[in-house]
Amino acid sequence: MKSIKNHLSLIVALVSILFSIQVFTIVERSIDAYKENLANNYSVVVVSQTKIEEKTIKALNPLIAEISELNPDSVIKRLNTKMDTKNLELLKVTLPKFYRLKLSHYPNPVEVDKLTKNLLKHKSVTKVENFSHNHDSVYKLLLLFKEVISIFAIAIFVVTILLIIKELRIWQYMHNDRMSIMGLFGAPIWLSSAVLFRLAIVDAIVSSILTFVVFTYLSTNEWILQQFSYIGIDVVIFDNVEDFSILFGVAIFLSILLASLIVLGHKEEV
Amino acid sequence: MDKVIVAKDLSLSYSNDETIINKANFSVDSGSFVFITGASGSGKSTLLKSLYGALKPQQGSLIVGGVEINGASKTKLNFLRRHIGIVFQDYKLVKEWTIEKNIMLPLIINGYEKNVTQNQVDSLLKHVRLKHQAGKYPLELSGGEQQRVAMARALSHNPILILADEPTGNLDDYSSGLIWNLLEGANTQLKTTVIVVTHHIPESMGIDYKHFHIEYGSIHEVN
Numbered sequence: 001m002k003s004i005k006n007h008l009s010l011i012v013a014l015v016s017i018l019f020s021i022q023v024f025t026i027v028e029r030s031i032d033a034y035k036e037n038l039a040n041n042y043s044v045v046v047v048s049q050t051k052i053e054e055k056t057i058k059a060l061n062p063l064i065a066e067i068s069e070l071n072p073d074s075v076i077k078r079l080n081t082k083m084d085t086k087n088l089e090l091l092k093v094t095l096p097k098f099y100r101l102k103l104s105h106y107p108n109p110v111e112v113d114k115l116t117k118n119l120l121k122h123k124s125v126t127k128v129e130n131f132s133h134n135h136d137s138v139y140k141l142l143l144l145f146k147e148v149i150s151i152f153a154i155a156i157f158v159v160t161i162l163l164i165i166k167e168l169r170i171w172q173y174m175h176n177d178r179m180s181i182m183g184l185f186g187a188p189i190w191l192s193s194a195v196l197f198r199l200a201i202v203d204a205i206v207s208s209i210l211t212f213v214v215f216t217y218l219s220t221n222e223w224i225l226q227q228f229s230y231i232g233i234d235v236v237i238f239d240n241v242e243d244f245s246i247l248f249g250v251a252i253f254l255s256i257l258l259a260s261l262i263v264l265g266h267k268e269e270v
Numbered sequence: 271m272d273k274v275i276v277a278k279d280l281s282l283s284y285s286n287d288e289t290i291i292n293k294a295n296f297s298v299d300s301g302s303f304v305f306i307t308g309a310s311g312s313g314k315s316t317l318l319k320s321l322y323g324a325l326k327p328q329q330g331s332l333i334v335g336g337v338e339i340n341g342a343s344k345t346k347l348n349f350l351r352r353h354i355g356i357v358f359q360d361y362k363l364v365k366e367w368t369i370e371k372n373i374m375l376p377l378i379i380n381g382y383e384k385n386v387t388q389n390q391v392d393s394l395l396k397h398v399r400l401k402h403q404a405g406k407y408p409l410e411l412s413g414g415e416q417q418r419v420a421m422a423r424a425l426s427h428n429p430i431l432i433l434a435d436e437p438t439g440n441l442d443d444y445s446s447g448l449i450w451n452l453l454e455g456a457n458t459q460l461k462t463t464v465i466v467v468t469h470h471i472p473e474s475m476g477i478d479y480k481h482f483h484i485e486y487g488s489i490h491e492v493n
Contacts, residue, residue, distance in 0.1 A: 178364045184322065186351030187379045189344075268324065 007203055009170070013163040014207035014254060018247045020156035022215055025246075026237055027149040031142060033233040038138060039106040045070070046099040046119055047127040061118045063103045063111060070098035096126065108139060164258060171196070172262050179266055193263045200255035208248040216240070272300040274431055274463045275321065279330035282316050290316045292487035293330065298480070300430075301461040303454075305471050307492075308484035314467040315359070317484065318435050321465065322354055323347040335430060352380050355424030355462075357434035357449075361416045363408040369419045370395070370404040376427040394422040398448060414445030421449050425456055432456060434466045450475070 046057070054067045072095050076088060107115065116128045175196050182192035218224055219237035228235055238244075275298040282291040290313040298304055308314045319325040320332060323339050332339045337350045355376070363372045370391055377387040395401045398418035400411075408416050417437060424432055434453065438446040454477055456462040471481065481492040 178366070181362050181364055182375065182379065183348075184324070184351065184356060184362065185376045185379050186348040186354075188348055191379065 007199070007206070010164070010167050010200075010203045010255065010258070011207045011210070013160050013167055014203060014251050015210050016156060016160040016163070017254065018207060018211040018251060019214070020153045020160070021250060022211065022238065022243065022247065024149065024153040025243065026235065027146070027153075029235045030228070030233060031146055033235050034142065034231065035106040037232055038142075039103055042103065042106060042131075044101040044103070044112075044115065044119075044131075045129040046101060046125055047129075048097045048099065048122070048124040049126060050124045051097050052099070052122065052124055056122070057099065057101070057119075060122060061115045063105070063107055063115055064101050065104040066102035068100050068102075070100055072098065106139070164254065168258055168261060171258070172265060175262060176266060179263075180268065183268055189263065193259065193266075196259045196262060197256065200259040201252065204248070204251035204255040208244065208251045211247055212238075212240075212244050215243070273297045273333075274300045274302075274335060275465075276333045277330070278332075280320075280327055280332050281329040282313065282320050282325060283328045284316075284325070289328065289487060291320075291484070291489065294487075294489040296482060296489050296491070298463060298465065300463055301457070302463055303457045303477055303479040304463075304465045305479055305481045306465065306467045306484065306489075307469065307471065307481065310469075312484040313487065314484055315435050317489070318433050318465070318467050321431075321433055322351055322356055352376070352427070353430050355427070355429035355432040357417070357420050357424045357432070357437045359436045359439055361408070361413075361420045363416055363419060363423075365408055368405050368407060369400065369411065372408065372419055373422045373426050375423060376429075380427050382427070390426055391422075394426055397452065398422045414441045417441055418445055418448060421452055425452065428460060429462060431463045431465070434464070436468055437466065438468070438472075446472075 057067050058064050072092065076092060076095075103115075112130050116130050119125050119128045175193075178195070179192040183189075215238035224237065275296075277294055277296050280291060280294045281289055283289045294317075306314050306317065316325060320327060320339060321334055323334075323337075323342060327340045330340075335350050335353060337346050339347075342350070363369070364375070367375075373391045373394055374387050377390060382390070391404075392401070395404055398421060400415060400418055400422070403411060403415065408419065411419065421437065424434070432453065437449050437453070441449070450472055453464050453466065454475070457464045458477060471479075482489050483492050
């Protein structure tokens with residue numbers, strides 16, 4: 001019972017760290033997916049006196065991914081009743097060209113500003129509509145959300161590191177006796193600390209498996225998937241290979257670090 | 271006769287201010303039985319600690335089993351300790367291991383095969399009359415029984431030297447008798463060198479022994 005309790009304390013600390021890492025990964029992925037979504041729905045409109053070649057516009061700023069010319073027919077249709085055909089044809093020729101630019105990713109306010117300036121440098125471009133007011137508020141909301149989650153993840157991380165330090169002291173007390181006795185009978189350090197490393201590795205494996213089970217369940221949970229579909233994004237909650245490898249690596253690293261610190265801090269009894 | 275221990279101008283201390291053993295000269299022949307006596311705090315246990323390298327000499331030279339303790343690397347000390355059996359006053363048994371596993375410890379460290387280890391442990395458990403307690407943990411045993419386990423552990427790997435620190439200190443007559451018999455047996459039958467730190471030399475000792483007495487930091491042989 002006591003032994004299970006000793007295992008549990010490290011497992012709980014490791015699971016909380018792995019949990020916070022995975023939650024942070026999911027948030028990062030969600031924000032990236034949301035940004036991509038925003039980028040798809042966000043465009044800049046350029047007004048030009050003359051027709052501009054696609055490659056000329058693209059050369060102005062690397063953010064520009066796609067260019068499409070806006071058809072002026074819908075505007076002309078509204079004037080249709082008051083003008084005769086000849087004037088309408090003349091208007092079509094003299095009307096400035098409108099282009100909609102799709103961007104490679106959702107830009108930050110600085111990038112939007114730079115893009116606007118670069119476009120205006122072209123002699124034919126007379127106006128650039130970047131909808132900066134809307135863009136800025138969405139972007140700031142996104143940043144705020146990301147920062148709140150980061151602070152939350154860091155707080156969990158700090159608390160669990162403190163838990164692990166406490167665990168380190170308990171383990172030091174628990175294993176010092178046995179390591180000292182083994183040392184008195186000539187056991188090399190690898191042998192006297194073998195039990196400690198075995199415990200640490202077992203705890204790392206158990207905590208990785210527990211985290212795997214929890215996130216595998218969450219990634220198939222209807223309610224969670226529904227929440228993501230509400231905001232119109234599709235996010236991988238848990239990648240069985242990539243995410244599990246990262247979490248397992250972190251768990252093994254932390255537990256071996258903990259065991260190594262105990263071994264390094266071990267003093268021979270005099 | 272070969273010397274297992276040779277001390278020349280040996281000084282021991284825990285810090286630089288207080289010297290516990292001061293420039294001692296002595297030697298111990300291989301296969302001999304040695305008692306070290308002295309008043310409480312005279313430095314008996316300190317001397318014993320230096321013999322297994324837990325305390326390095328402050329000055330002078332101390333050679334145990336051919337290993338110069340001063341300046342010996344950890345690997346050399348481990349090598350030496352693998353050939354020594356130690357009986358501690360406070361037993362020093364691993365609490366979370368059964369007594370069977372505690373006795374196995376030196377055999378595991380020395381890399382003995384499993385069947386050899388098991389046979390040796392079974393035989394020792396019979397000798398210390400604890401066969402029926404093999405699966406118990408140290409804290410489930412009395413002080414006398416724990417010391418018998420410690421004794422069995424010290425003998426398990428047939429060491430060249432046994433160091434015992436007041437092995438019968440607080441024990442009943444039965445356990446004390448068993449321990450003295452085992453120490454005598456190891457010395458006479460296996461030719462193991464035995465060094466015992468004690469307050470009283472038992473009157474019933476049936477073998478020849480050497481007696482060192484520690485007083486005011488110096489060690490002298492008692493004839």
